[in-house]
Amino acid sequence: MRKLALVGALAGLTALVGTTAGVGVAIAAPQGCNVTVVCMYRDDNYSGGGFFKNTPGGRYNLSNEGFNDQTNSWWNNAAVDAKWFFNTNQTGSSRCMGAGLGNHSLSLYDYDEASSLAIYTDNRAC
Template sequence: MTRKKLSLGLFAAALIVTGVGTANAAPAGCESSGYVCLYRDDDYKGGQVNLTNSTTAISNLGSYGFNDNADSFHSNFGNDAAWWTDANYTGRRVCMHSYTSNRSFSFQDSDEATSAKKYSSPTAC
């Protein structure tokens, strides 16, 4: 084996061991493909409400005991989703793009989500 091939192989092994370049695992409760999860606290903790394959929209998160409680989100979904500051998808809209997450909402967004839904397009937001 040439020195160059050996060096590349060792470099690739180091990347795998350290986790560099590998996908992050979904937070607890949001491992299923197609889920978009809103969490009560930062770092995907404190309870959650999920948009799933069968529940694609929630017009009032208060019905789930989750009104104005979200502080982080994770999307395991191939299309965009969004949450709004008011019921029935009104007020200010905040996009959650496909396969993204936010471990800590800004001061402006903290505890503001009141409705949420998944879109049928990866470019809806």
């Protein structure tokens, strides 16, 4: 009976907090990441300076922006989805950046791997 109560309590906590694989829980945007902006940061916890864009439909090679292979956290404060890609020209593996979500610390596999960014015109890409 105790196990059942514990499982129920954990399920309730998960429902209350919410989870998305690889994506942080939706909370207030970090300071400096203004409304409508997709923010990528050099360090964990939305710090260390970064790359900030607010152009729906925009495509960016991060090497042209001086930010290639430097992303360790991100926040999408836009109403549209975005994705970052391992390679330039929005090729290779990608990671979704859902509208209104963030990731305060990328996995070790993803650290310093973002080479390009696509900002979509709707919230259906993720």
